[in-house]
Each structure stands twice: as C-alpha cells, then as structure tokens.
Amino acid sequence: MSNGSTSSIYSAALMDHNAHPDYRYELEDATHSHDGINASCGDELTLYLRIDDENDIIEEASFTGHGCAISQASADMMAGLIEGESVDEAKRLLGLFIGMIQGNELSEDDIEDLDEAAELQSISRMPARVKCAELAWRTLNGILTERETEK
Amino acid sequence: MSSIDITSNPYKKDFPLLASMPDLAFLDSAATAQRPACVIEALDHFYKTMNANPLRGLYELSIEVTEAIDSTRKSIARFIGAGEENARDIIFNRNASEALNIVAQAFAPTVLEEGDEVCITIMEHHSNLIPWQQACKKAGAKLVYLYCDKNGFISDEEMQAKIGPKTKIVSAAHVSNVLGVTNPIARMAQLAHENGAYMVVDGAQSVPHMPVDVTELGCDFFAFSGHKVFGPFGVGVLWGKHELLESMPPFLTGGEMIDYVSEQDAVWSPPPEKFEAGTQDAAGIYATGVAIDYAEKVGLAAMEQRERELMRYLAERMDALKFIEVVGPADPDARSGAYSFNVTGVHPHDVSGILSGENIAIRAGHHCAQPLLLFLGMHTCCRASVAFYNDASDIDKLVEGLELVGRMFNV
Numbered sequence: 001m002s003n004g005s006t007s008s009i010y011s012a013a014l015m016d017h018n019a020h021p022d023y024r025y026e027l028e029d030a031t032h033s034h035d036g037i038n039a040s041c042g043d044e045l046t047l048y049l050r051i052d053d054e055n056d057i058i059e060e061a062s063f064t065g066h067g068c069a070i071s072q073a074s075a076d077m078m079a080g081l082i083e084g085e086s087v088d089e090a091k092r093l094l095g096l097f098i099g100m101i102q103g104n105e106l107s108e109d110d111i112e113d114l115d116e117a118a119e120l121q122s123i124s125r126m127p128a129r130v131k132c133a134e135l136a137w138r139t140l141n142g143i144l145t146e147r148e149t150e151k
Numbered sequence: 152m153s154s155i156d157i158t159s160n161p162y163k164k165d166f167p168l169l170a171s172m173p174d175l176a177f178l179d180s181a182a183t184a185q186r187p188a189c190v191i192e193a194l195d196h197f198y199k200t201m202n203a204n205p206l207r208g209l210y211e212l213s214i215e216v217t218e219a220i221d222s223t224r225k226s227i228a229r230f231i232g233a234g235e236e237n238a239r240d241i242i243f244n245r246n247a248s249e250a251l252n253i254v255a256q257a258f259a260p261t262v263l264e265e266g267d268e269v270c271i272t273i274m275e276h277h278s279n280l281i282p283w284q285q286a287c288k289k290a291g292a293k294l295v296y297l298y299c300d301k302n303g304f305i306s307d308e309e310m311q312a313k314i315g316p317k318t319k320i321v322s323a324a325h326v327s328n329v330l331g332v333t334n335p336i337a338r339m340a341q342l343a344h345e346n347g348a349y350m351v352v353d354g355a356q357s358v359p360h361m362p363v364d365v366t367e368l369g370c371d372f373f374a375f376s377g378h379k380v381f382g383p384f385g386v387g388v389l390w391g392k393h394e395l396l397e398s399m400p401p402f403l404t405g406g407e408m409i410d411y412v413s414e415q416d417a418v419w420s421p422p423p424e425k426f427e428a429g430t431q432d433a434a435g436i437y438a439t440g441v442a443i444d445y446a447e448k449v450g451l452a453a454m455e456q457r458e459r460e461l462m463r464y465l466a467e468r469m470d471a472l473k474f475i476e477v478v479g480p481a482d483p484d485a486r487s488g489a490y491s492f493n494v495t496g497v498h499p500h501d502v503s504g505i506l507s508g509e510n511i512a513i514r515a516g517h518h519c520a521q522p523l524l525l526f527l528g529m530h531t532c533c534r535a536s537v538a539f540y541n542d543a544s545d546i547d548k549l550v551e552g553l554e555l556v557g558r559m560f561n562v
C-alpha cells in the first residue's frame with residue numbers, strides 16, 4: 001500500500017516557498033486584512049492587501065501566521081499571483097484554484113495562469129490537506145466578499 | 152528482569168486488519184484501537200443468530216439479548232473494579248464524551264450553584280473540558296484549572312491550592328491522551344471528598360492500558376469508550392456510585408427509561424435504564440463484552456508490561472534523533488500509550504503527511520486538547536501511540552520515516 005504520493009506533493013518549488021517565502025511579512029499600510037483559521041488543525045493566517053480603490057488593483061499582498069508547509073507555500077504562491085493584478089483577475093484565479101482543489105479538470109491555459117499553484121492539484125485527492133491548501137485563498141475570498149458588501 | 156521480547160509479536164494474528172497490512176505501522180491506537188477477530192465476528196454472530204430489540208422482551212430472542220447486555224454490564228463492572236454485583240451501576244451510551252456529558256448536564260446542575268467551582272486539569276481532552284465550561288456558565292460557577300509542570304506532573308501543592316471549600320466537582324483524565332501521564336486521581340478524590348466535592352474520571356486513555364479499579368481510585372463517576380478498548384464504535388460506558396445515579400435526574404428522556412407515563416408526567420425507571428433512553432446498540436454492547444473478555448485473556452498487566460518495553464524502545468530511538476522535541480515526560484515509564492513530539496521546524500501535518508506516504512499512521516494536530524498545547528507553548532504536535540499489538544518493527548519504521556522527514560526538510 002506504500003504509495004509515496006504524499007511525499008511527491010512536497011516538490012522542490014513547494015519546499016522553497018515554505019522555507020523562503022517572499023510574501024511572509026506584515027503589511028504596515030494594508031487597506032484590508034483578514035484572519036483565516038483552519039479549525040481542524042489550529043492553523044492561523046492573516047492576509048494583508050493594499051488595494052488601490054480607484055483602479056481596483058491589488059498593489060501589494062502579504063501574509064503572516066503559522067501552518068504546515070502546504071498552507072504556507074500555498075499562501076506565498078497566491079500572494080505572488082495576485083499582487084499587481086486587478087481585483088477581478090484575483091477573483092478569477094480564486095475560482096480556478098478552488099475549483100482545481102475541489103477536483104475540477106483545468107485547461108492548459110488555466111494551468112498556465114495558476115503557475116506554480118497548479119502543482120497543488122494532486123492535493124484534491126488528499127482530503128485531510130485540502131483545507132491547508134485552501135486556507136489563504138479562502139481568506140482572500142473573505143476580504144473580497146467583505147469589500148463588495150461594503151461598497 | 153524484563154522477559155518481554157518486543158521484536159516478536161504473538162498478538163498481530165488476532166487482528167485481521169493488522170495481519171492483512173503487514174507494511175502498516177499503526178501508531179494511532181489512542182485515537183481508536185484495532186479490533187480482534189473475535190469482536191468483529193461477535194457483531195456478525197449477533198445479527199445472524201441473536202438479533203431482536205432487547206428490552207421488554209416477551210419472547211426468547213429478546214430475552215437472550217437482554218441477558219447478553221446484562222452479562223456485558225457484569226463483565227465491565229468487574230473489569231473496572233466496581234464489582235459484578237454492582238453491574239446495574241454501569242450505564243451504556245455512545246462514547247466517553249456522551250458519558251461525561253451525562254455527568255456535566257444531568258448531575259452537575261444538582262450540586263452547582265453560583266460562585267461554586269469546578270476543578271479540572273489543563274491536560275483535559277475537549278470532551279472533559281467543554282461540558283464543564285458549559286455547566287459552569289449555566290450555573291454561574293467558575294472553572295478552575297490544575298496546572299502541571301512540563302513533565303505533566305501535577306504537584307500536591309497545586310491540588311491543595313485549587314481544591315477547596317468552593318469546589319463542588321473535580322474532573323480529571325486518568326491518563327492524558329497527549330502526555331501519556333497518569334494523574335494522581337486517588338489523591339484528587341481524597342481532597343475532593345474532604346471538601347464535600349465529587350470526583351469524576353475520564354478513563355478513555357487508562358482503561359486500554361492498565362488495570363483500573365474505581366474503588367481504589369475513590370471516584371464517584373468513571374467514563375470510557377469501548378472503541379479504544381478493542382470494542383466496536385458506538386458504545387460508551389459511564390459508571391457512577393449507585394446513590395448518585397439514583398438521585399440525579401436523567402439526561403435524555405424517551406422510550407425504555409420510564410416505569411410509568413401519564414399525560415403530564417412520567418416516573419423514571421431505576422438506573423441504569425433511567426439513563427438509557429431509546430433502543431441501545433445491543434450488538435455493539437454484546438461485542439464490547441467480547442472485547443473485554445479478550446482484553447482480560449491477554450491480561451491488562453501483560454499489556455501494560457509490553458507497552459512499557461515498547462515505550463522505552465521508542466524513547467531510546469527518538470532520543471537518538473537530534474531533531475525531535477519531546478512533548479511531555481522525559482521518563483518513558485511515565486507514559487501510558489502516548490508519545491508526543493515535534494520535529495524541529497516542521498509542522499506536524501507535514502510530518503504525518505510524509506509518514507502516511509510511508510505507511511505509518513500517527514496523529515498530528517491539537518489532539519482535542521487546545522488549552523494544554525497553548526499552555527505548553529505550541530499550537531500542534533505529533534503523537535505516536537502504542538498498544539500491546541505493536542512491536543519493535545513499527546517503531547523502527549517510524550524512526551526511518553522521521554529520518555526521511557529530516558532529510559526532506561533539511562533539519
């Protein structure tokens with residue numbers, strides 16, 4: 001029954017994002033921040049965004065918190081993906097990523113758009129880790145939904 | 152002299168799952184035990200040859216089921232030192248959590264008043280913690296904690312300081328599911344009784360690992376789960392002192408727990424029926440009896456001895472890994488079943504995930520003991536737990552798996 005598939009998720013890219021995150025810091029001039037928790041494992045994450053309201057652009061994204069390598073790397077990859085993008089594009093990526101983790105097939109274009117985050121696809125077959133991979137993205141969803149209702 | 156050879160394993164063949172997965176290192180028995188063939192067969196046997204609704208039986212099958220349940224009550228009463236003659240003080244429910252809820256929701260309100268205190272330990276499983284939070288909130292009482300040192304030891308001074316005239320209930324895990332330590336229950340019970348309080352024991356992690364005697368412990372209530380003692384899922388046990396069970400109100404109400412019902416009122420049956428509303432899991436209870444017989448045949452003292460050797464070997468191998476941070480007592484003899492740890496700089500979920508790929512089953516997370524982990528200054532940890540059906544090769548596999556984790560994360 002030994003499968004090794006669990007270990008294969010720990011790719012070089014994922015290990016690198018975990019060990020040397022680019023976006024793991026507190027954003028002093030954030031316009032939005034939101035806490036995400038993964039109740040089943042006690043993981044916590046705070047996502048910070050500085051959104052230019054006029055142009056609807058995410059100028060800067062960062063995160064702090066603690067969690068497993070998958071949740072930390074996923075957060076770092078996400079921050080890299082959405083920084084500099086429009087809010088609408090971030091929403092589209094969010095839909096793609098959550099869809100992928102829930103097991104949807106991705107097109108070549110989608111895979112390209114998700115970049116390294118597309119490597120997390122195989123997590124859709126590891127129910128215990130789905131929440132880890134999703135934590136940052138669900139937190140992003142929290143911010144964007146809240147921002148919309150405020151408008 | 153220890154004559155126990157943990158490299159040989161005469162027990163594995165009794166457990167079909169373990170026998171059919173020779174590559175699996177199952178080190179999560181504290182979450183739920185594996186079941187021997189006799190227990191699995193008992194469920195089959197029950198449904199094929201004994202099945203009927205137990206109570207109020209007016210025909211052969213039903214009478215037989217009622218007798219089987221009563222016989223399991225006797226086995227359990229003997230097993231936990233309550234005495235066969237007190238079998239009717241054994242109450243069946245779904246699990247240890249429900250058993251503790253019976254005490255916290257039905258008994259506690261009869262003794263708790265505003266300003267009173269309930270005393271529990273910092274190492275409680277959420278199942279023996281949240282029910283008391285709720286009971287205290289309802290009564291306006293205060294929840295007081297007994298704190299341990301980093302080896303999991305609760306001092307006598309701590310107990311004397313916290314258990315006092317305001318204390319109405321003391322409730323504690325007999326054995327901690329995270330630290331593996333055995334709490335000084337008899338002393339807690341003595342202090343509780345000196346102060347006119349009652350002693351409740353969560354025995355979920357002690358019953359599978361050591362001979363238990365509720366009389367020696369001096370407690371008033373004792374709860375455990377059948378599934379951790381090699382029985383099927385779905386059967387919990389609460390033992391209580393007879394006069395307390397007599398005088399307290401029921402927890403759930405409905406069928407099978409009344410003597411007489413009129414339009415506006417009902418007369419409760421005596422215990423245990425008073426606490427067993429609705430149709431019981433008769434097959435599960437029957438198979439739990441078979442599990443207890445099996446455990447007694449192996450012998451709790453023999454299990455305890457073998458597990459001690461396993462724990463010593465585990466501690467020795469883990470000590471040799473430079474990246475392991477032990478959670479709980481340094482002395483392996485202070486642990487029953489559970490060995491918790493962290494890999495320096497690696498999140499427990501990554502550890503368990505990588506080990507899972509190597510066919511090693513351990514638990515990672517907060518182990519339903521969040522206040523304890525926060526007290527120890529961590530969010531989560533890993534836990535390997537052993538039962539008598541483990542052997543040295545399971546521990547060797549764990550150590551190899553941890554070495555792989557170490558290489559992957561460069562620790």
Ligand SMILES: Cc1ncc(COP(=O)(O)O)c(C=O)c1O
Pocket residue numbers: 181182246247248249276278279324326327328353355356376
């Ligand atoms: C110490 C302790 N108490 C209570 C429980 C709850 O048992 P159950 O989930 O069977 O109700 C557990 C289970 O892990 C436990 O370890």
